[in-house]
Amino acid sequence: MPDGVHPPRECGWIEVICGSMFSGKSEELIRRLRRAVIARQKVQAFKPATDDRYSEDHIVSHDKNRVAGVAVVTPADILSQVEQDTQVVGIDEAQFFDLSLVEVCEELANRGLRVVVAGLDQDYLGRPFEPIPQLLAVAESITKTMAVCVRCGAPANRSQRLVPSRERVLVGAEAAYEPRCRKCFRPWEAPYQEESCDTDA
Numbered sequence: 579m580p581d582g583v584h585p586p587r588e589c590g591w592i593e594v595i596c597g598s599m600f601s602g603k604s605e606e607l608i609r610r611l612r613r614a615v616i617a618r619q620k621v622q623a624f625k626p627a628t629d630d631r632y633s634e635d636h637i638v639s640h641d642k643n644r645v646a647g648v649a650v651v652t653p654a655d656i657l658s659q660v661e662q663d664t665q666v667v668g669i670d671e672a673q674f675f676d677l678s679l680v681e682v683c684e685e686l687a688n689r690g691l692r693v694v695v696a697g698l699d700q701d702y703l704g705r706p707f708e709p710i711p712q713l714l715a716v717a718e719s720i721t722k723t724m725a726v727c728v729r730c731g732a733p734a735n736r737s738q739r740l741v742p743s744r745e746r747v748l749v750g751a752e753a754a755y756e757p758r759c760r761k762c763f764r765p766w767e768a769p770y771q772e773e774s775c776d777t778d779a
C-alpha cells in the first residue's frame with residue numbers, strides 16, 4: 579500500500595506484498611506494521627514455524643529489522659490466536675503456508691481486520707507460487723517489490739536458484755538464490771542433480 583493510501587475504517591481488507599527473494603518484502607511488511615503500532619492500533623504478526631531463520635519469536639528482515647511475531651504451523655493457528663481487540667494482522671513468508679491461508683485472510687478481513695501478507699509470488703522456476711496468486715485475486719491492495727538483478731542491475735522479480743535441488747521450498751536458504759531480471763533469469767541452468775531428484779514439476 580503506497581503512503582497516502584489508507585484502508586477504510588470500519589471495513590477489513592487484505593494487502594499483499596510480493597516479489598522475489600531479496601526484494602524487501604519483509605522490510606515493507608515490518609514498515610507497515612510499525613506504522614500501525616505508532617497509530618496505536620493493536621497489531622499481531624505471524625510467520626510459519628518452518629521459517630526459523632534468525633529468530634523464533636520475531637519477524638526479521640534481511641537488514642535485521644524486526645517486529646514481534648508468533649511462529650505458527652498452520653493458517654488455522656493464526657485464526658485461533660488472533661485476539662478479540664486486534665486490528666491489524668501481519669503474515670510473513672506466506673509461500674510456506676498452504677492454500678487455506680486464503681480463507682483465513684478472508685475470514686479476518688470480513689471481521690473488519692486489516693490483513694497484510696508478504697510472500698514470494700514465484701517459485702525457482704518462475705511459476706506462480708501458491709497461495710500468493712490466490713491472495714492477489716481477493717486482495718484490495720497489491721504491492722510488487724523488486725530486487726536488483728545481480729547480472730545486469732535491472733529491477734529483478736525472479737529468484738535464481740544456485741544449488742542442485744528440485745524441492746519447491748528450500749527453508750532458510752537465502753544463500754541458495756540470487757535475484758535476476760526476466761532477461762537474465764535461467765531456471766533451466768540451475769545445477770540439478772538428476773539422479774537424486776523426483777520428477778514432479
Ligand SMILES: [Zn+2]
Pocket residue numbers: 727728729730731732758759760761762763
Ligand atoms: Zn538482469
